[in-house]
Amino acid sequence: xxxxxxxxxxxxxxxxxxxxxxxxxxxxxxxxxxxxxxxxxxxxxxxxxxxxxxxxxxxxxxxxxxxxxxxxxxxxxxxxxxxxxxxxxxxxxxxxxxxxxxxxxxxxxxxxxxxxxxxxxxxxxxxxxxxxxxxxxxxxxxxxxxxxxxxxxxxxxxxxxxxxxxxxxxxxxxxxxxxxxxxxxxxxxxxxxxxxxxxxxxxxxxxxxxxxxxxxxxxxxxxxxxxxxxxxxxxxxxxxxxxxxxxxxxxxxxxxxxxxxxxxxxxxxxxxxxxxxxxxxxxxxxxxxxxxxxxxxxxxxxxxxxxxxxxxxxxxxxxxxxxxxxxxxxxxxxxxxxxxxxxxxxxxxxxxxxxxxxxxxxxxxxxxxxxxxxxxxxxxxxxxxxxxxxxxxxxxxxxxxxxxxxxxxxxxxxxxxxxxxxxxxxxxxxxxxxxxxxxxxxxxxxxxxxxxxxxxxxxxxxxxxxxxxxxxxxxxxxxxxxxxxxxxxxxxxxxxxxxxxxxxxxxxxxxxxxxxxxxxxxxxxxxxxxxxxxxxxxxxxxxxxxxxxxxxxxxxxxxxxxxxxxxxxxxxxxxxxxxxxxxxxxxx
Amino acid sequence: xxxxxxxxxxxxxxxxxxxxxxxxxxxxxxxxxxxxxxxxxxxxxxxxxxxxxxxxxxxxxxxxxxxxxxxxxxxxxxxxxxxxxxxxxxxxxxxxxxxxxxxxxxxxxxxxxxxxxxxxxxxxxxxxxxxxxxxxxxxxxxxxxxxxxxxxxxxxxxxxxxxxxxxxxxxxxxxxxxxxxxxxxxxxxxxxxxxxxxxxxxxxxxxxxxxxxxxxxxxxxxxxxxxxxxxxxxxxxxxxxxxxxxxxxxxxxxxxxxxxxxxxxxxxxxxxxxx
Ligand code: HEM
Ligand SMILES: [Cu+2]
Ligand SMILES: [Cu+2]
Numbered sequence: 001x002x003x004x005x006x007x008x009x010x011x012x013x014x015x016x017x018x019x020x021x022x023x024x025x026x027x028x029x030x031x032x033x034x035x036x037x038x039x040x041x042x043x044x045x046x047x048x049x050x051x052x053x054x055x056x057x058x059x060x061x062x063x064x065x066x067x068x069x070x071x072x073x074x075x076x077x078x079x080x081x082x083x084x085x086x087x088x089x090x091x092x093x094x095x096x097x098x099x100x101x102x103x104x105x106x107x108x109x110x111x112x113x114x115x116x117x118x119x120x121x122x123x124x125x126x127x128x129x130x131x132x133x134x135x136x137x138x139x140x141x142x143x144x145x146x147x148x149x150x151x152x153x154x155x156x157x158x159x160x161x162x163x164x165x166x167x168x169x170x171x172x173x174x175x176x177x178x179x180x181x182x183x184x185x186x187x188x189x190x191x192x193x194x195x196x197x198x199x200x201x202x203x204x205x206x207x208x209x210x211x212x213x214x215x216x217x218x219x220x221x222x223x224x225x226x227x228x229x230x231x232x233x234x235x236x237x238x239x240x241x242x243x244x245x246x247x248x249x250x251x252x253x254x255x256x257x258x259x260x261x262x263x264x265x266x267x268x269x270x271x272x273x274x275x276x277x278x279x280x281x282x283x284x285x286x287x288x289x290x291x292x293x294x295x296x297x298x299x300x301x302x303x304x305x306x307x308x309x310x311x312x313x314x315x316x317x318x319x320x321x322x323x324x325x326x327x328x329x330x331x332x333x334x335x336x337x338x339x340x341x342x343x344x345x346x347x348x349x350x351x352x353x354x355x356x357x358x359x360x361x362x363x364x365x366x367x368x369x370x371x372x373x374x375x376x377x378x379x380x381x382x383x384x385x386x387x388x389x390x391x392x393x394x395x396x397x398x399x400x401x402x403x404x405x406x407x408x409x410x411x412x413x414x415x416x417x418x419x420x421x422x423x424x425x426x427x428x429x430x431x432x433x434x435x436x437x438x439x440x441x442x443x444x445x446x447x448x449x450x451x452x453x454x455x456x457x458x459x460x461x462x463x464x465x466x467x468x469x470x471x472x473x474x475x476x477x478x479x480x481x482x483x484x485x486x487x488x489x490x491x492x493x494x495x496x497x498x499x500x501x502x503x504x505x506x507x508x509x510x511x512x513x514x515x516x517x518x519x520x521x522x523x524x525x526x527x528x529x530x531x532x533x534x535x536x537x538x539x540x541x542x543x544x545x546x547x548x549x550x551x552x553x554x555x556x557x558x559x560x561x562x563x564x565x566x567x568x569x570x571x572x573x574x575x576x577x578x579x580x581x582x583x584x585x586x587x588x
Numbered sequence: 589x590x591x592x593x594x595x596x597x598x599x600x601x602x603x604x605x606x607x608x609x610x611x612x613x614x615x616x617x618x619x620x621x622x623x624x625x626x627x628x629x630x631x632x633x634x635x636x637x638x639x640x641x642x643x644x645x646x647x648x649x650x651x652x653x654x655x656x657x658x659x660x661x662x663x664x665x666x667x668x669x670x671x672x673x674x675x676x677x678x679x680x681x682x683x684x685x686x687x688x689x690x691x692x693x694x695x696x697x698x699x700x701x702x703x704x705x706x707x708x709x710x711x712x713x714x715x716x717x718x719x720x721x722x723x724x725x726x727x728x729x730x731x732x733x734x735x736x737x738x739x740x741x742x743x744x745x746x747x748x749x750x751x752x753x754x755x756x757x758x759x760x761x762x763x764x765x766x767x768x769x770x771x772x773x774x775x776x777x778x779x780x781x782x783x784x785x786x787x788x789x790x791x792x793x794x795x796x797x798x799x800x801x802x803x804x805x806x807x808x809x810x811x812x813x814x815x816x817x818x819x820x821x822x823x824x825x826x827x828x829x830x831x832x833x834x835x836x837x838x839x840x841x842x843x844x845x846x847x848x849x850x851x852x853x854x855x856x857x858x859x860x861x862x863x
Binding site: 465482483492 | 623
């Protein structure tokens with residue numbers, strides 16, 4: 001760790017690193033299919049994640065159509081509804097968000113941002129993607145088995161998830177569990193790579209406290225995932241055994257639809273502990289990379305250093321540590337010992353402090369800045385609004401007694417979509433608009449990008465903000481149909497129709513993005529190496545898109561932090577991390 | 589530029605929606621008004637934070653937008669400011685947490701004189717059990733469940749013989765008396781949820797959970813299941829009737845005890861086999 005006050009005037013010589021260690025592809029197949037280059041693997045990960053993400057988006061239309069027009073669409077029965085909810089939720093959280101942030105952005109950005117030639121274990125990195133792909137295919141294949149995919153809800157709570165009252169109890173649940181186990185195996189291979197690369201492969205001068213916050217975010221998320229996923233792993237294995245071999249890890253003795261089952265003595269609450277021991281950190285596994293990326297987008301496009309860098313790093317670490325001990329806030333009304341409520345409410349609300357500090361620092365970065373309203377910047381700002389909104393409702397649900405009336409209602413659905421659905425998705429879009437020029441060498445269309453932003457941001461806010469109020473009213477989530485219920489006024493049905501119409505519009509508007517994505521590949525304006533005039537290393541590669549090995553003959557040498565924007569006395573409003581020191585410069 | 593305006597509009601729109609929204613919490617019918625108060629306090633504190641942060645951001649976006657010749661300031665950190673913001677946030681969090689924890693303390697402390705009843709969940713209906721003359725509920729276990737004993741009461745337990753069984757999904761309770769609701773599931777997770785009561789709690793097969801409340805308003809309320817329990821989950825409904833002590837007594841004396849229900853089932857069986 002460097003002290004901010006130590007001047008870095010002495011230029012060390014560049015590191016002569018022969019690229020003998022690097023694997024060179026010899027055929028088209030090893031270059032683009034079974035590739036060991038992190039940049040190719042990143043595109044594969046992101047492409048797969050976005051593809052299943054589209055499936056999950058379409059499933060959200062199924063859910064929304066049913067909620068707005070109950071019974072009007074013939075093929076949506078209760079089974080299809082619950083299967084859609086389950087697959088939508090699980091795909092979005094695990095197969096889309098986790099995969100794209102760590103496998104996609106992690107693979108592309110970590111080596112480039114820390115000045116490495118590749119990930120440290122390229123072969124394992126390749127395996128990681130292929131196992132992830134198989135996991136995804138296993139999950140989707142459940143649509144083609146008798147009974148279809150599981151409709152257990154993404155939380156998969158036993159006993160219900162493996163009993164006959166739930167759709168997909170024949171094969172769907174087995175495939176879901178197998179797929180999750182594979183996903184975790186694949187992720188672990190990738191995750192070890194990300195962590196070791198950050199720790200071991202940084203170039204000369206790239207101290208930990210000079211890493212871009214994007215790397216800090218992805219690194220901390222990878223560490224957390226390596227600690228949290230094992231919880232889900234064992235839960236899946238044990239549930240699979242309960243389902244296939246009739247063990248009773250989670251299954252007490254019970255009578256199902258009049259028939260006495262052979263299970264005896266298991267604990268359904270144990271599953272919930274294991275699930276949320278993974279499930280809560282999972283929120284931050286998605287959020288921390290988003291935090292990091294947003295910090296970098298704001299800094300670059302506001303031409304100003306990120307405010308309070310060291311606080312930002314410590315906040316990431318504090319959030320990471322605390323988030324391992326808050327899982328019980330998902331279980332306030334689960335029947336666990338109510339005394340736990342005190343503990344988990346305190347830890348949960350404690351997280352609000354470092355999180356709020358991050359928000360303040362993002363906003364303070366805008367103070368006395370020089371703000372360019374580019375598309376990536378707009379998405380970063382949209383993130384701030386939805387994240388602050390969703391973070392605030394977390395204070396309701398974390399404060400144990402306030403959670404009691406709100407839990408299991410649409411308030412929860414609105415909260416987590418705002419904070420871990422919409423907010424990270426806005427960051428993903430912003431990040432794609434931002435790094436697309438580096439990945440392809442061409443700019444995306446700014447005008448289309450802005451149209452895409454306005455529809456997505458305002459639309460998503462309009463979908464989920466009013467939903468909180470249905471939750472306050474008391475409307476439960478995971479209800480296939482509300483039916484006649486005395487306390488629900490007719491106006492609630494109208495609101496549901498409005499929300500659905502907006503959701504469909506926002507969904508279709510994503511085609512603007514995809515059109516832009518593909519059109520710009522060929523017709524986008526040539527980007528040059530550093531179109532945003534950014535200071536971090538990935539923009540300083542000798543070639544754009546970066547070649548195999550990233551850096552040509554010499555690895556870059558780093559002289560300062562990645563936020564040297566508008567440094568007094570510097571000729572331009574940014575100083576690349578690898579530009580030799582300016583006289584009298586005192587950058588961290 | 590337009591994003592600054594959009595943020596002001598988002599804040600204004602959100603406040604307006606909050607004020608005008610017809611979707612509000614149902615009129616409360618229990619002693620848990622403190623929960624509503626804590627939520628109201630949370631709304632004030634967090635709402636102020638939301639408005640302040642977003643409006644400040646909108647101001648920055650307007651004031652520091654790029655114009656030719658502008659150059660940003662260079663200010664890596666300001667530890668004093670960061671410390672102050674940290675302190676203010678911590679205080680706000682304590683203001684929310686302290687009353688919340690106090691009310692939670694009440695929520696988990698059941699009054700000694702509470703009347704004990706039991707709600708039983710099964711895919712996908714509710715049934716209930718009230719103690720008989722001995723004021724005690726008998727023991728139960730899923731292995732006793734059969735066609736004449738759907739709640740699985742232990743046939744040998746003398747305490748259970750006079751228990752009142754209510755198979756009709758309709759629970760009556762007297763106004764003004766604290767009730768401790770024991771929750772038991774014989775298949776999967778369910779959750780006893782009456783929005784007007786504010787409280788809810790999961791039913792977990794294999795263990796007995798509980799919560800308590802005092803009904804404060806005469807009326808009929810719908811009981812929902814708030815834990816997804818399979819395809820029939822939304823149809824799992826019951827009715828809770830809060831009435832005067834006298835009406836409640838009339839209703840209670842009309843209910844069948846466990847012993848009576850076994851006898852009438854047995855005699856029905858005998859008649860069926862004689863025919
Ligand atoms: C515009 C896009 C989206 C729409 C319209 C949408 C809509 C919905 C709806 C209506 C539900 C069901 C709520 C209920 O139970 O009644 C749902 C569930 C869920 N969604 Fe989304 N969603 C969207 C995007 C996302 C994203 C990006 C995520 C990623 C975190 C996500 C994660 C989930 C999860 C975890 C569930 C819960 C599934 C369950 O209850 O088992 N959704 N969504
Ligand atoms: Cu959580
Ligand atoms: Cu249910």
